Amino acid sequence: MWGEIGETFFYLALELSTLFIIISFAIHALQSFIPYEKIERFLSGRNRGIAATGAIVFAFVTPFCSCSTIPLIVNMLKKKMPFGIVMIFLFASPVLDPTIITLMGVILGWKVALLYTILTILFSVVLGFMLEALGLEKSVKNVVLMGYVEREKRFEWRAAWNETIGLMKSVLPYLLIGAAVGVIIQGAVPTVWIATTFGKDSWWLVPVAAVIGIPLYIRLASMIPISQILIMKGMALGPVMALMIASAGASLPEVILLKSIFRVNLVIIFVSSVITMATLSGFIFYIFG
Template sequence: MEEFIKSFLWIVLELTLLFVGISFIISLLQGYIPYEKIEKKLSESNKVVASIIAILFAFITPFCSCSTIPVVVNMLKNKIPFSIVMVFLFASPVLDPTILTIMGVVMGWKVTIIYTLITTVFSIVIGFTLDRLGFQKYVKNVIMTGFDSEKKKFNVSHAINETWSLMKSVYPYLIIGAAIGAVIHGLVPTEFIAKWFGHDAWWLIPIAALIGIPLYIRLSSMIPISQILILKGMALGPVMAMMISSAGASLPEIILLKSIFRKQLIIAFIGSVLTMSTISGFVFYII
């Protein structure tokens, strides 16, 4: 029990300092982000340039998979090309700047850079592929209110409020992840994880990708869990596959997507996330 408490408090302290500091800085910087100009640029640029802008837009808007949906609806309403909207949909929940920074500190910058490159490339490829296959016809005519893309005033008070709001929505998942990580660290024998999950069995990767979606473990929760699993001897491939699938396609997000997508596109969305997470797992497996 003492080992669990020590491990839990250390993980919580480390993640709290990183989370609060980085979130505050990003909230300050968001006062400079011209959201309306970005959307206009997305609709006017050629698809290659627009896809890069969509990735950057996904990076500077630290939304979880569920809160991405209103932004997607707003983009569709503003006639932004379907392929670009899909690029944003796949990239936004997996390219959170706060979580990527924490990932770099906790799991190493090499892993974080590879993760960022893989998810970026797959988001673009999947977005263009779904467009090429004609999945745009499976988008429902839905108008959602409540999303405000207007530029917020740049000030410290607003940044504090934004940080507090983000803390309320995301921080509980960091605590849950820290608790699970502490349990794994203190109670699960290293030999058990190394024996069953530490070897180079390729079939562990697709299984981990499948497990990730119904678990609804957010990326913020998966980082402390992944750190402990890797320290315990679990192979990096399955860990990254589970991390990407859990962040990219949560059950609540899929339920929300049913309000704007028909089932054919939802199935394609889930299949695309599984493909992205599985292939990404194999890339880390090879590396």
């Protein structure tokens, strides 16, 4: 059995790594042509619909994890961008990684990837404007976070390749962990047990998975191969996606960083909003998945 598990792990890890490098290189090359200055002007514009669209586009073309989003958030606040637009970007940036969404489409199916993208965009916009309407801008501290440097983007194949390799080095451990856990589940955990314990009747797993996802800080790169195996064995799609969205949308390290720029009430509301987004999205996947 362990020989089979080792062979499956090798091919799965090779497939994921190859896909990640190809997709990531293409994304980094395309980023060289993106007019970031124009997007920033859209973000600061008076038309809120256009500004929200700009925030989503900016989130999509700047694939950050939840922690590395924070310096850019501080920079946006320093530029006096509308609070609701900044919050839309904060919600959307970690969950709208184009490389991971493409991997999701290849591994879990394009229907899942499309629904995931639509739901995360919708909830990011609604939650961002809702927090602004509640007047929570006053809960932002007057701080400056050092270390953020804006870079001029030019088309360079070598730069795109170097960025791809750098990203791959940071993500590879999560891909390997996810592949390892996935193949162990595939080979060692009984299908019947997963299907009966975590199947369609276990609706309560959706909110539980959303809450668990926050402190675990499971990268989407790890969750995709694990999710593929769990779904193949009969686990409901809802709790899997709730765990994905919650772990990507917020994390314990990010919450600590947010505490340096947000007051406690806004940090709590942000975390609660991510859990709500993950739970509601999970239930939608649970019903239609």
